[in-house]
Amino acid sequence: MKEIKKQILKKIKEYDSIIILGHQRPDGDCIGSVLGLKDILNTSFPKKKVYAPANDSVSYLDFLESREKELQPEIYQESLVIVLDTATKERIDSKYYHLAKETIKIDHHLPVDDYGDINYVDVKAPATAEIIVDFLLTFKKQLKLTSKGAKALFTALITDTGRFRYSSVTSKTLEVGAYLLTYDVDFEKIYNNLYLKDLEVLKLEGYLNLNFKTTENGVAYFYIDKKIRNQYNISIEDAASLVNCLDSIKGSLIWVLFVEQEDGTIRARIRSRYVTISDVANNYRGGGHKQASGATLLEEKEITLILKELDMRLKEFKKENGGLM
Ligand SMILES: [Mn+2]
Incomplete structure (x- = not known):
């Protein structure tokens, strides 16, 4: 695992332009992980251009930062594309992903389609957000996060674990959650956005x-x-x-x-x-x-x-x- 994480960081460093994608019909883990990783890359490498374009959205996650509209295909041609939380290429929320110079898949679904040049799939992780935070912690000296990113990642983590209730939750998940709460994250507000009902x-x-x-x-x-x-x-x-x-x-x-x-x-x-x-x-x-x-x-x-x-x-x-x- 450590080796593949090193490879991913190396690729990230190589590119000036990085596009982070999620899946169609996005959920909290998808959007939260995308925005979390975007925050990490923006904060750690301020000179890089980092995009998180989306065609699909859902209104109940509007309280998170919004993602930009689909990019011109030319931008894909010079970019590293990182696809999160998406098992198969058919579900990737972009019609241009295949134009990317290189693609990295980071996911926790059962692997059916290794569409990335690098495929980092951990089916034991209950949420993609856990993989992203683990990646951050692995390279703590080089990578940074802000409370905006922590809020997105915490949202991702609770949606895919049912608020730390599902059997897929491990001590690692709680560690990751605890780490995110060292940032200024108002989880009462997050819960209200997610769980109050009409x-x-x-x-x-x-x-x-x-x-x-x-x-x-x-x-x-x-x-x-x-x-x-x-x-x-x-x-x-x-x-x-x-x-x-x-x-x-x-x-x-x-x-x-x-x-x-x-x-x-x-x-x-x-x-x-x-x-x-x-x-x-x-x-x-x-x-x-x-x-x-x-x-x-x-x-x-x-x-x-x-x-x-x-x-x-x-x-x-x-x-x-x-x-x-
Ligand atoms: Mn997920």
């Missing part, structure tokens, strides 16, 4: 709690189609965040929220305790982490199919592991 969302949450279903062996699920979403007047992102409503049901070690998209496809967010579900997501144009994955379904019929696979998975798991809830 009334509409809360009401849909109530509806979901009353009406979700479970499969024979306990997979909990709910389908938010356009009709329900319009009725409650909430955005696709807000709808998708409701997957967490289903995360604490005894016996339901797998839970899924389906959300119909504008184009009629259905995005599935799949989560679990103990059970590996990423391979099932892979069967439906998706992937992610062992216990937190996404998939894209082309029609409603596929809801039944993926639920059947997940139900089988849960049945086998319960047979082998009995008592675990």
